[in-house]
Amino acid sequence: MKSVLFQEQRSTLFLKGNEVQFFENRSEMLSEFEQMHAASPGRSDAAVVVAMVQETLRDLDLSPPVDHNIVASYRGVLRIDYADHVWAGYIAPAPYDAGLVISVRSSDPWGRQRFTIFHEVLHTYMQGFYLQPQYRCEPGARPVGTEHDPELEALCDQGAAEMLMPREAFLADLEGNSLNLTLVDDLADRYEASRAATASRICALSPSKTLYVSFSEMSTPRDPFSPPKLRVESCFSRGDWSYVPRFKSVKPGGVFDRAWNGELVDETVYLDELTRNPLGWAHVSARRSDYVSSEGVQMRVKALITQIDSVGRRGAS
Ligand SMILES: [Zn+2]
Known part of the structure; x- marks a missing residue:
């Protein structure tokens, strides 16, 4: 273990193993x-x-x-x-x-x-x-x-x-649980983390492909005066799933639109509304989450989406 022996404004002396090292300034320290x-x-x-x-x-x-x-x-x-x-x-x-x-x-x-x-x-x-x-x-x-x-x-x-959210403990907590927004809430409480960080951690560590998407009502930068629609605001994935473009609008009557209208969505659907090529069969857990900020009440839909593999398994469930 390396320890600092002496430190002043312009020089630092380190003990590394049995060897004493001297550095002219801190920028040279490893x-x-x-x-x-x-x-x-x-x-x-x-x-x-x-x-x-x-x-x-x-x-x-x-x-x-x-x-x-x-x-x-x-x-x-x-x-x-x-x-x-x-x-x-x-x-x-x-x-x-x-x-x-x-x-x-x-x-x-x-x-x-x-x-x-x-x-x-x-x-x-x-x-x-x-x-x-x-x-x-x-x-x-x-x-x-x-x-x-x-x-x-x-x-x-x-x-x-x-x-x-140390990975060993977190993976043990995922084991045997369905990947949905209720699990995000429970793990956020257990780790004293934000829901966004917890959902991102699920996407990063889950053995199955999982996306965390946030939607809000807005126009596109290309057409700023068009009537606002519910669109993708941000998306977190492990990086090996299809690209979900920002500002992609949702399908009227689809799972995300229904969540926007107050439904608690927790179901398996054939998902073809977010990407150029359909994502295929996936479990979607989605709900509207309203919160108050300095700009007033902000309304968003949050969704955790888990791909279902060819034999119908999903997540860690
Ligand atoms: Zn920093």
Whole structure:
């Protein structure tokens, strides 16, 4: 295990095995991610991130719901602030090299705040985290002068999902259960995660092909003055299923239209309304979810869609 012997403004002394290494500045230090990568050549970046997170959870002997305060403290975070700012969160050095501070947006729901905290914690494993504050934010909300590395952010998101919903426990929870929105609710409560993050995790880890789609009523950018229709707003899949285009409108009288009109849909259908080529037989769990935001009442349809294989099995059911 590598340990810091001495640290000052421009130099750092490390003990690595029996060898003492000296670095002129922090930009030359190898992050834990890079060390682990070097120790296991050929492993993908995502696999390295998963292994790092699993090692941390093992070291701390944590099980779901994983306590973000313990993990953050273990990674050198002195304090987590809940503040009113435009970005979802950031991590920055505390004054006098005393450690790190994470700040999360106070108006975000609990599950989303926990994901943000774990995302920021993941930055502590990555190259360059100490060189500038790291922000997690919506497009356009990043402070001027800060850098954005989409690949790094995606890796931190993958690591955050792994900390929030560790795969071994999560897969055990999927076993024997039907994949539907009730299961999403139950697992979101168990892991103290948002419903969107939980549904995405199901899509990522489920042995069967699963999509999580959000629909809202809108016009298309190509025809902004046309009457709004219920259209695909976002879609999450494992990446090996057919592409569902954004702004695709739903079929009148179809499962998603019925959910928009208040029906709780939980049924098997031949699905041909979302993609150029039909998705085929699938189980659809869909319902309307209304919530209040600063812009008023927002209405959406959320759907978890699971492909049924040729012998009629679906999901982990
Ligand atoms: Zn980030």
